[in-house]
Structure formats: structure tokens, C-alpha cells
Amino acid sequence: MGKKIILIPTPPDFDFGECLWYLNRNFDDCMYQVGKAELNKLLDINGKLVLVNIKALMNQLQVSVSEGLLTEDEEGFLVGYIENWFDIRLDLSPFYQLLEQDERLAYMATEFRGLRLVGIPELFEAICWAIIGQQINLTFAYQLKRRLVEKYGRRIEIEGGVYYLFPEPAVLTGVSVADLQEMQFSRSKANYLLIVAAAFADQLVGKAQLIAMADLQIRQQALTALKGIGIWTANYVLMKSLKERSCIPFGDAGLLNAMLKHKIISDKQQTQQIKDFFADYKGWESYLVFYFWRSLSVKATS
DNA sequence: AGCCAGGATCATC
DNA sequence: GATGATCATGGC
Numbered sequence: 001m002g003k004k005i006i007l008i009p010t011p012p013d014f015d016f017g018e019c020l021w022y023l024n025r026n027f028d029d030c031m032y033q034v035g036k037a038e039l040n041k042l043l044d045i046n047g048k049l050v051l052v053n054i055k056a057l058m059n060q061l062q063v064s065v066s067e068g069l070l071t072e073d074e075e076g077f078l079v080g081y082i083e084n085w086f087d088i089r090l091d092l093s094p095f096y097q098l099l100e101q102d103e104r105l106a107y108m109a110t111e112f113r114g115l116r117l118v119g120i121p122e123l124f125e126a127i128c129w130a131i132i133g134q135q136i137n138l139t140f141a142y143q144l145k146r147r148l149v150e151k152y153g154r155r156i157e158i159e160g161g162v163y164y165l166f167p168e169p170a171v172l173t174g175v176s177v178a179d180l181q182e183m184q185f186s187r188s189k190a191n192y193l194l195i196v197a198a199a200f201a202d203q204l205v206g207k208a209q210l211i212a213m214a215d216l217q218i219r220q221q222a223l224t225a226l227k228g229i230g231i232w233t234a235n236y237v238l239m240k241s242l243k244e245r246s247c248i249p250f251g252d253a254g255l256l257n258a259m260l261k262h263k264i265i266s267d268k269q270q271t272q273q274i275k276d277f278f279a280d281y282k283g284w285e286s287y288l289v290f291y292f293w294r295s296l297s298v299k300a301t302s
Numbered sequence: 303a304g305c306c307a308g309g310a311t312c313a314t315c
Numbered sequence: 316g317a318t319g320a321t322c323a324t325g326g327c
Binding site: 130131133134135136137138139140141192228229231233249252253254255293296 | 306307308309310311
């Protein structure tokens with residue numbers, strides 16, 4: 001790998017191991033590779049394809065890149081990307097205090113401590129991933145994403161490993177519904193993906209535009225204006241890509257199962273109980289959702 | 303075999 | 316504005 005190592009300081013309530021475990025839980029995500037205590041991901045930095053390697057040491061992340069030298073700006077971009085990806089610059093102690101007030105959830109504050117809301121910084125990727133994941137099980141969803149990425153995404157090969165970028169919108173606009181159906185996307189889902197790709201290619205939608213909007217409700221409206229994006233998808237995307245703190249993907253199958261599991265509801269129809277429960281987590285709704293999702297995967301006892 | 307999956311849309315009441 | 320049917324396909 002590259003000679004230069006970039007250091008990113010991390011706060012006390014940050015645990016890279018917990019984040020890695022989440023990334024690697026039971027699924028096969030093609031957008032990164034988790035190794036033993038390290039993470040590799042291909043990034044497009046200012047037009048350069050750069051394989052990034054991340055490890056944790058003491059209170060910092062050690063980041064090295066495959067390409068020779070990055071300019072100061074490019075390095076700044078990379079650091080910002082990683083800080084955003086792992087939501088590093090956030091004090092989680094208020095959230096843990098809230099969890100500890102509920103005996104059903106208090107264990108999360110210790111077992112999951114240091115786990116950050118792992119995001120999807122690229123907005124286009126986040127939207128596509130949310131659409132892919134609509135109404136199908138995650139195992140199948142990850143398969144679909146892999147087929148899409150391996151067919152239409154840019155790639156590099158380094159030391160025998162193959163690493164991918166998520167496909168560009170402009171590439172997907174040249175793809176037909178039938179092409180995607182061959183990969184076992186449903187017709188409607190294929191349609192949605194192409195609509196979103198066209199909107200991005202035409203610059204009708206973008207992360208900067210979304211961030212510039214006045215508030216959460218306006219952002220939700222901007223997203224749900226696109227066919228195929230309902231309120232669940234909008235909230236998922238805002239949580240994962242813009243790090244909105246108060247997004248609740250109501251109706252989410254995983255969220256409902258987690259709330260059943262923790263006996264916060266006894267029936268998936270109890271929408272009012274769900275809203276009431278989240279009312280105590282103002283400003284931390286997204287984190288609570290994320291920790292609920294985390295709770296659905298169980299670590300093997302060794 | 304049958305229900306479920308990190309839903310959205312459209313028609314209809 | 317609420318509900319219900321329909322879509323679509325693999326996992327378990």
C-alpha cells in the first residue's frame with residue numbers, strides 16, 4: 001500500500017471494531033471488504049480510483065491509499081468522507097443516557113458502545129440501495145446489488161483483489177428495464193432505478209441540493225416526488241446519506257421486528273405506541289433505529 | 303408449502 | 316385520508 005498514512009483522531013465513544021462487525025454481519029456487501037481488523041474500499045477521489053485501507057490504532061484511524069500521493073484537497077476529501085461514513089464527529093453520550101433509562105434497551109449502551117451510524121455517503125448509491133431493498137429480504141437484496149455493481153460499476157484489480165465503485169447514473173441511463181429484469185429485478189423496481197438514474201444524470205437531484213433545502217420535510221418531499229421513492233425510502237436515505245438525526249422509517253420490517261423482540265410493541269399494527277416510544281428520543285431517532293437494526297444480528301458466542 | 307422480506311403505487315371507498 | 320389489491324421474487 002501507499003507509504004503515507006493519514007491519521008484521523010477518534011473520540012472515546014468510537015469503536016472501529018463494532019462498526020466493522022456491523023459492516024460484516026451476515027451479508028455480502030460488494031462495496032467494501034472487511035478483513036481482520038481492517039477495511040478496504042474503493043473511492044473515486046477527484047477522478048482517481050483509490051483503494052483505501054482503514055485500521056484502528058489507539059484513539060485514531062490509520063488510513064492508507066493505493067495511489068501515490070494525494071493533494072491536500074484530496075486528502076481533506078478523504079478524511080471528510082471517512083468521518084462522515086462512520087459519523088465520527090458526534091458525542092453519543094446523550095444517546096447512551098437515554099438508552100440506559102429503559103431496562104429493555106440499556107444493554108445496548110454497553111454491548112454496542114462505540115457503534116456509529118454507518119452511512120452511505122454517496123446519495124445516488126443510497127437511493128438505489130434503498131430501492132433495491134424494498135420488500136425483499138436482505139440476502140437477496142445484496143445479491144441484486146452485487147449483480148448491478150459487477151456489471152455496471154468501475155473496478156480496479158489490486159494484488160488479486162477486485163474492488164468496485166457503485167455505477168454512475170449516466171451509465172445506468174443507458175440500461176433498459178429488460179437488462180435489469182434479467183438480473184432478477186422486478187419490472188417496477190427496474191423502472192424506479194432508471195428513473196432515479198435519469199434524475200441524477202440530468203442533475204435534477206443531488207446531495208448538495210438536498211442539503212441546501214430548508215428542513216427535513218422539504219427534503220422528504222423532494223425525494224418522494226420521484227416515482228419509486230416513498231416515505232420509507234426517503235427516510236432511509238436521509239438517515240444513511242445525510243445523517244438526519246430524526247428520521248424514522250415507519251413500517252420498516254426490521255424495525256418492527258426489533259421492537260417486537262424488545263417487547264416495546266406486541267403487534268406490528270401498534271403505530272401509535274411506536275410514535276410514543278420514539279417521542280422520548282428526540283434528536284436521536286435515527287440512532288435508535290440503527291441500534292434496533294443492529295440488535296437483529298447476533299454475534300456468535302465463542 | 304406458505305409466509306415473509308429494511309415497500310410503492312394505483313384504484314376505490 | 317384511509318384501506319385493499321397488486322406487483323414480484325428469493326429465503327427460510
